[in-house]
Amino acid sequence: MSETTVIVTAGLTKSYGPVQALRGVDLVVRQGEIFGFLGPNGAGKTTTIRCLLDLIRPQAGVIRVLGLDPQADPVAVRARVGYLPGELNLETNRTAEQALRYFNDLRGNRADWAFVRDLARRLDLALTTPIKNLSKGNKQKVGVIQALMARPELLLLDEPTAGLDPLMQQEVYRLLREARQNGATIFFSSHIISEVEALADRIAIIRQGVIVEEADPRQLLSMSLRRVRIRFREAVDLRPLAATPGVTLLAQDNAHATVQVEGEVDGLIKALAAYPVSDLETERPSLEELFLAYYEGETAGENK
Amino acid sequence: MFAEYKHALRRLRGRIIGWSIGLGLYSLLMVFMYDAVLEIMGVEELLSAYPPEMMAFIGVTDIFAIMTPAGYLDAYFFTYMTVIIGIFIIGAAGAMLVGDEERGVLDLVLAHPISRASLFASRALALITATIMILLVCWLSWAVPSGRTQINLTWLEFLLPFIPLLAQLLLFGALALLLSFLLPSARMAGMLTGALLVGNYLLMGLSRLNDRLETAVKLTPLYYYQGGLAVDGLEWRWLAGTMAAALLLTAAAWFFFRRRDIRVGGEGSWKLPLLSRD
Numbered sequence: 168m169s170e171t172t173v174i175v176t177a178g179l180t181k182s183y184g185p186v187q188a189l190r191g192v193d194l195v196v197r198q199g200e201i202f203g204f205l206g207p208n209g210a211g212k213t214t215t216i217r218c219l220l221d222l223i224r225p226q227a228g229v230i231r232v233l234g235l236d237p238q239a240d241p242v243a244v245r246a247r248v249g250y251l252p253g254e255l256n257l258e259t260n261r262t263a264e265q266a267l268r269y270f271n272d273l274r275g276n277r278a279d280w281a282f283v284r285d286l287a288r289r290l291d292l293a294l295t296t297p298i299k300n301l302s303k304g305n306k307q308k309v310g311v312i313q314a315l316m317a318r319p320e321l322l323l324l325d326e327p328t329a330g331l332d333p334l335m336q337q338e339v340y341r342l343l344r345e346a347r348q349n350g351a352t353i354f355f356s357s358h359i360i361s362e363v364e365a366l367a368d369r370i371a372i373i374r375q376g377v378i379v380e381e382a383d384p385r386q387l388l389s390m391s392l393r394r395v396r397i398r399f400r401e402a403v404d405l406r407p408l409a410a411t412p413g414v415t416l417l418a419q420d421n422a423h424a425t426v427q428v429e430g431e432v433d434g435l436i437k438a439l440a441a442y443p444v445s446d447l448e449t450e451r452p453s454l455e456e457l458f459l460a461y462y463e464g465e466t467a468g469e470n471k
Numbered sequence: 472m473f474a475e476y477k478h479a480l481r482r483l484r485g486r487i488i489g490w491s492i493g494l495g496l497y498s499l500l501m502v503f504m505y506d507a508v509l510e511i512m513g514v515e516e517l518l519s520a521y522p523p524e525m526m527a528f529i530g531v532t533d534i535f536a537i538m539t540p541a542g543y544l545d546a547y548f549f550t551y552m553t554v555i556i557g558i559f560i561i562g563a564a565g566a567m568l569v570g571d572e573e574r575g576v577l578d579l580v581l582a583h584p585i586s587r588a589s590l591f592a593s594r595a596l597a598l599i600t601a602t603i604m605i606l607l608v609c610w611l612s613w614a615v616p617s618g619r620t621q622i623n624l625t626w627l628e629f630l631l632p633f634i635p636l637l638a639q640l641l642l643f644g645a646l647a648l649l650l651s652f653l654l655p656s657a658r659m660a661g662m663l664t665g666a667l668l669v670g671n672y673l674l675m676g677l678s679r680l681n682d683r684l685e686t687a688v689k690l691t692p693l694y695y696y697q698g699g700l701a702v703d704g705l706e707w708r709w710l711a712g713t714m715a716a717a718l719l720l721t722a723a724a725w726f727f728f729r730r731r732d733i734r735v736g737g738e739g740s741w742k743l744p745l746l747s748r749d
Contacts, residue, residue, distance in 0.1 A: 213735075220582050223732040246584035254735055256575030258482075272474035273583035313579075 171198045172231075173321055173352040174219065179228035181214055181376075188214040189225065190376035196354055201347055203367030203384060204356040211376040212356040213253050216323050219354075220250060233321060246274070249314035253325035253356070255306055257298045263287075263309045264294035270313045278316040286312045289338055303330040311339055315346060322346060324355040328362060340365050360451065393428045395435065398446040411438040472589040479597035483563065487601050490559050491608035494552075498612035501547050506620050509538065540622045544613075545699025549632050552609075553639050553693060557668045560602055564644035565661035567594050568728060569651040578735050591728055595648075595721065602640055606633050624702060632701040638713040639696050643668050645720035652727035692716065 174196035181189040189211045196202045206212050217223045219232050221241040230237055237244045257266050271278045287294050290308040298306065307330045314322055322343070328336040343353055343366060357363055363370060363384050372380040399422040408426070409416040411434050418425040422445075428435050432449075439447075536542030568591065571577040581590065614629040643664055650660035671691045678684035688694050695709040 217578075217733075217735075222578060222581055224730075242584045242586050245582060248582070250579070250582035252575075252578050252582070252735070254575055255579070257579075258576060269474075269478055270579075270583060272478070273580070273585050275584070310579075 172196065173198050173233055174202075174354060175229070175231040176215070176218075177229040179215065179218060179225050179230065181211075181218060181223065181225045188376055189218070189228075192228070192373065192376065192378055194371060194378060196352060198352050199347065199350065200368045201343065201353040201366050202355070203363045203370040204354060204373065205358075205363060205370055206356075206373035210373045212373055213325055214376075215373070216250075216253075216325050216354070216356065219323060220245060220248065247320045249317065249319035249322045251310045251314040251322075251324045251327055253329070255310040257306060257309060259299035260297070262295050262297050263292060263301065263305075266298060266309060267294070267313055267316065271316065274317045278318075282318075283312060283316045286315060286342070289342070290335060304332060304335065307331055308335070311342070315342060318346070318349065318351070320351060322351055322353045322355070324353065326357060327355050328357075328359065336362070393432060394450040395426050395428055395432070396448040396450075397424045397426070397439065397442075397444060398422060399424070400443040400445045403442055408435075408438050408442070411435060414438065472585075472593050475585060475590055475593035476597050479594045480600060483597060483601040486559065486563065487604050490556070490605045494556070494605060495608045495612040498548065498609050499616060502613055502616050502620055502622065504547075505540075505543055505622050508543070509621060540624050541699050541702040543622070543699070544629075544632060544702060548609075548613075549636060549698035549701075552636055553643075553696060554668060554672050556602070556605065556636070556640055557643050558665065559605070560598070560640045560644040561647040561664045561668065562661050563598055563601070565647040565651045565664065566657040567598060567648055567651070569657040569660070572734055573657060575735050578733055581733055587729055588725075591725055598644065599641065602637065602644070606637055609633070628702045631705055632697065632699050634705060635697045635701050635710055635713070638710055638717065639692060642692050642713050642717040642720070645717045645724060649720050649724040649727070652724055652731060 172195055174194060176192050176194045179189050179192035179194075180187075192211065192215055194215070204212050204215070214223065218225050218230060219237060221237040221244070224238060232244045233247050235244050261269070267278075267283060271280075271283075284294070287308075290311065292305055292308040292312070296305070298309070301309070307328075311327060314324065324343075327343070328339050331339060340362070343355075347353055353366075355366070367384045370380075370382055370384050371378050372382075394417070402422050405416060405419055405424055408414065408424070413429045413431075414435050415427045415429075416424065417427055426435065537546050568577065571580070581587070610630055610633050614624075614626040617624060617629065646667070647660050647664040650663055651657045654660045654663065671693045674684065674688055674691060675693050678688040692713060695706075695713055697706050697709065
């Protein structure tokens with residue numbers, strides 16, 4: 168393993184009875200990068216992350232985290248890793264501060280409490296509130312703080328902004344970028360395309376327990392589909408527009424049209440210059456739609 | 472490890488206080504009842520009038536022994552306490568780790584730099600400490616006011632029967648812990664262990680009425696439980712055997728926990744075919 172690799176998995180295989188969750192996952196995450204781990208529900212994202220922390224044991228394969236084998240030396244690995252689970256559950260009869268102090272105790276009181284208070288302030292979290300009175304989003308903030316507070320070398324984050332409002336999502340992105348600037352490596356799973364776009368240096372797509380693609384996120388976005396609703400000042404002939412490469416006409420009604428654009432929108436914009444456009448509305452697809460389009464493309468390729 | 476021990480003990484705080492108050496008050500009541508029982512006119516005749524089968528079933532083989540401090544302690548406290556305090560330790564041991572796992576809390580705890588061995592040992596020690604604290608309150612509730620009664624026992628003599636009681640509790644607690652790793656849920660482990668404990672208690676009573684159960688009852692833990700009669704001295708071989716069995720079950724529980732996939736969302740669990748709706 169190179170000195171600059173932080174996570175390496177090779178041939179990672181994990182089954183739950185007859186269900187094969189991972190079927191040979193190969194991953195390399197380099198030091199200092201923000202790595203997005205994408206895939207539909209049940210693809211194996213959480214299982215992979217939990218294998219990295221020795222919470223579950225794979226049937227086969229090699230794992231190295233920060234140069235260590237998590238099964239041989241789990242405590243040494245966890246001492247250097249901050250983890251945010253996808254399904255965050257906290258003891259409800261304690262305050263947020265008590266929960267964080269307990270986690271800090273488990274880390275040998277490594278966290279600087281001024282930093283914890285600063286994180287709570289930035290995330291607008293009242294530490295004295297009992298966990299049972301916190302909303303899902305506020306519980307998520309407790310989860311984010313406990314992952315970050317000891318300034319770990321590696322952050323494993325399973326859906327880090329789940330349940331947070333857009334403003335708080337932006338704040339979490341800032342915190343993660345700052346953690347990276349301070350030397351941390353970040354490995355996160357996500358369903359949110361804007362999150363991937365905002366954070367990731369590199370991504371991997373997992374599907375049915377296998378990594379199907381490792382790429383630059385811009386490459387993923389370039390595959391992305393956009394739906395564009397156009398309102399014209401008068402009824403128009405849409406045939407030239409529909410003939411534009413990458414543009415598919417989905418619906419038309421008098422002076423309205425809905426088209427789907429694959430890849431960059433430059434062609435559409437240039438084609439629309441010839442039309443009397445009064446309004447334009449674009450909609451980005453969900454990551455699921457993107458996966459679907461990606462997989463359909465893959466399947467079509469395989470069938471050929 | 473101390474951080475987790477402290478945390479686990481704090482989580483048991485409510486139950487320690489509740490059980491201690493309840494059993495402490497019961498013990499105090501029983502201490503002061505002793506003189507009243509002795510002074511009841513014709514109590515010996517009254518006890519003699521009870522059917523021997525009924526007395527045997529509640530653990531009294533010699534009617535007049537109930538009038539002695541050891542017999543009184545046995546009949547009014549120690550015979551029942553395996554079942555009563557057993558409810559506490561079985562519930563707590565069954566949920567010690569699997570309860571947190573089912574609530575999804577264990578996942579995040581074990582993602583911190585604490586080994587499974589430390590977590591297991593810390594929580595087991597906290598549970599043992601909690602049980603000892605409850606027993607200590609009971610002991611003090613018997614021993615401290617006893618000077619004002621006709622119970623002529625020293626504090627040490629009061630302490631002795633608590634030792635085999637603790638051993639039995641640890642044995643059933645360890646069984647609940649082990650079963651929590653083998654059965655689909657902590658609740659099921661608690662229910663099965665509780666049923667085994669109550670079944671054993673009933674079998675002890677029945678065996679006093681039916682000699683043919685003698686062989687079967689010798690295979691059960693409560694046969695090796697001295698109860699209040701330990702006031703006259705401990706049966707060390709029984710005590711060592713019970714503790715060894717508790718240790719063995721704890722070691723088996725550790726073996727299964729060490730190899731266990733920590734569950735979230737129920738993956739890796741199994742269903743009893745007869746209870747499954749699918």
